[in-house]
Amino acid sequence: xxxxxxRGYCWARGMRMLGERPALTFGGVLVGALxxxxxxxxxxxxxxxxxxxSRLPVAEVTAFVAPGxxxxxxxALTSRLEVMDGVVRVRLIPxxxxxxxxxxxxxxxxxxxxxxxxxxxxxxxxEFAPRTAVPxxxxxxxxxxxxxxxxxxxxxxxxxxxxxxxxxVTAGLLVPVALVVALLVILATVGLVRQLAVIDSxxxxxxxxxxxxxxxxRRPFVYAGSALLGLAxxxxxxxxxxxxxxxxxxxxxxxxxxxxxxxxxxxxxxxILAFVAGCLLLGAGAGNFFAGRQIALAKAVS
Amino acid sequence: xAADISTRPTSDQPFVQLDRVSRKYGAFRLAxxxxxxxxxxxxxxxxIGGSGAGKSTLLRLxxxxxxxxxxxxxxxxxxxxxxxxxxxxxxxxxxxxxxQEPLLLDRRSVLENVMLPAIASNQTRREAVERARAAxxxxxxxxxxxxxxxxxxxxxxxxxxxxxxxxxxxxLLVDDPISRLDxxxxxxxxxxxxxxxxxxxxxLLASQREPERMPAxxxxxxxxxxxxxx
Numbered sequence: 001x002x003x004x005x006x007r008g009y010c011w012a013r014g015m016r017m018l019g020e021r022p023a024l025t026f027g028g029v030l031v032g033a034l035x036x037x038x039x040x041x042x043x044x045x046x047x048x049x050x051x052x053x054s055r056l057p058v059a060e061v062t063a064f065v066a067p068g069x070x071x072x073x074x075x076a077l078t079s080r081l082e083v084m085d086g087v088v089r090v091r092l093i094p095x096x097x098x099x100x101x102x103x104x105x106x107x108x109x110x111x112x113x114x115x116x117x118x119x120x121x122x123x124x125x126x127e128f129a130p131r132t133a134v135p136x137x138x139x140x141x142x143x144x145x146x147x148x149x150x151x152x153x154x155x156x157x158x159x160x161x162x163x164x165x166x167x168x169v170t171a172g173l174l175v176p177v178a179l180v181v182a183l184l185v186i187l188a189t190v191g192l193v194r195q196l197a198v199i200d201s202x203x204x205x206x207x208x209x210x211x212x213x214x215x216x217x218r219r220p221f222v223y224a225g226s227a228l229l230g231l232a233x234x235x236x237x238x239x240x241x242x243x244x245x246x247x248x249x250x251x252x253x254x255x256x257x258x259x260x261x262x263x264x265x266x267x268x269x270x271x272i273l274a275f276v277a278g279c280l281l282l283g284a285g286a287g288n289f290f291a292g293r294q295i296a297l298a299k300a301v302s
Numbered sequence: 303x304a305a306d307i308s309t310r311p312t313s314d315q316p317f318v319q320l321d322r323v324s325r326k327y328g329a330f331r332l333a334x335x336x337x338x339x340x341x342x343x344x345x346x347x348x349x350i351g352g353s354g355a356g357k358s359t360l361l362r363l364x365x366x367x368x369x370x371x372x373x374x375x376x377x378x379x380x381x382x383x384x385x386x387x388x389x390x391x392x393x394x395x396x397x398x399x400x401x402q403e404p405l406l407l408d409r410r411s412v413l414e415n416v417m418l419p420a421i422a423s424n425q426t427r428r429e430a431v432e433r434a435r436a437a438x439x440x441x442x443x444x445x446x447x448x449x450x451x452x453x454x455x456x457x458x459x460x461x462x463x464x465x466x467x468x469x470x471x472x473x474l475l476v477d478d479p480i481s482r483l484d485x486x487x488x489x490x491x492x493x494x495x496x497x498x499x500x501x502x503x504x505x506l507l508a509s510q511r512e513p514e515r516m517p518a519x520x521x522x523x524x525x526x527x528x529x530x531x532x
Contacts, residue, residue, distance in 0.1 A: 006421060210394065211422065212391065
């Protein structure tokens with residue numbers, strides 16, 4: 001059928017357009033792949049850090065109970081602490097358990113056997129909700145210090161403040177960085193498709209003169225743009241896979257040190273498909289747009 | 303006063319009509335001035351003028367490739383300036399154009415270059431190949447696989463002519479094909495164009511000089527500094 005011939009011609013023409021300029025095509029695919037892989041890797045990193053991030057910045061303080069405090073008083077103190085602002089859990093660490101743990105951890109446990117009686121107090125481990133604001137933690141810690149039967153409080157609020165700040169800045173930067181990178185991707189790839197249209201301006205002029213319809217003139221550029229970005233997307237996914245293979249062993253090692261599960265995982269399949277489809281559409285749109293502009297320019301010149 | 307060069311019709315049906323047409327490039331360069339001209343169906347018109355006289359401009363206007371700065375053009379009874387893009391493309395497909403510097407795609411074979419207008423007019427590949435072979439045969443060009451950049455300027459002209467006739471045009475516009483050809487080659491080209499006119503194609507041929515052997519059917523029109531004269 002004749003429309004198949006025309007479309008077949010346009011497809012072959014688009015592919016030849018890429019094949020006739022291997023350097024431009026290869027450069028385009030490479031730039032596109034790098035540009036597309038970058039937000040992909042950022043996404044994989046964010047995906048990995050999301051659960052870790054919700055666990056890491058949990059503030060925890062220890063309230064040491066005054067010596068001689070009875071079990072009922074400890075229970076009452078626990079209840080009072082549990083309802084304080086930001087607190088999600090209060091766990092009792094009995095002095096006997098703390099003493100046994102201390103002995104187990106020390107290399108020379110013998111030295112402890114001579115210390116009698118157990119000098120450690122009962123302790124209450126107070127856990128705050130994830131992402132509790134630093135001023136809330138500080139206010140609650142101050143209120144804890146004033147509680148009866150609390151002898152002392154151990155709280156490294158400064159560490160929590162630094163970690164929270166770091167995570168806030170990271171999370172705040174992630175979205176703008178991803179957006180800037182995505183914008184650069186679009187600009188780089190659109191620029192490459194534009195180059196194809198500029199190079200072929202003589203042919204565009206000829207096709208216009210021989211009475212080819214606009215769709216026929218534009219279609220090879222649509223196909224070429226789409227193929228260019230499709231290849232770039234595939235290569236970008238390849239780079240993401242390579243990054244995953246290279247980064248996962250050291251990340252897993254690091255995770256083991258901190259008792260965390262670290263490792264880059266692929267984005268969900270629907271997202272990958274949407275990513276590839278988006279690239280194909282972007283390439284097609286860029287090809288269509290620049291072919292149209294170039295036709296207008298060629299008409300103005302001729 | 304406009305010069306109306308509408309004499310000696312070979313048929314009584316006007317095909318291309320220019321009515322007080324001017325074409326300006328930029329603010330000052332007037333390439334064609336107040337030209338009125340009627341070309342009749344199956345007429346063979348020879349447009350003679352020196353370099354920069356306005357021949358190519360007139361051909362581009364007659365081929366609906368450019369629009370006039372003022373005045374009105376009708377091709378086959380239609381005003382190209384008022385046509386929709388697809389209708390204009392359809393009109394252009396019925397016009398064969400051979401420019402002074404033939405615009406050939408240097409990376410494609412001769413056959414592919416000649417097939418292009420047939421493919422663009424939605425012919426099947428087989429038919430496009432058949433038409434292209436027939437057109438190349440008609441202009442007596444046999445090296446179908448050659449690349450245009452390997453060809454002499456005369457051969458390029460013949461390939462461009464084959465491409466211009468592949469869609470069996472009603473109007474053939476040929477810009478100065480004989481100036482760079484020797485006498486025999488120029489005569490062959492003129493004979494060929496005359497045959498097209500005999501077979502019903504309207505031919506407008508622009509040339510810098512009068513041919514040694516004037517085609518019998520040809521109507522001569524002169525142009526100088528953008529002004530048509532008899």
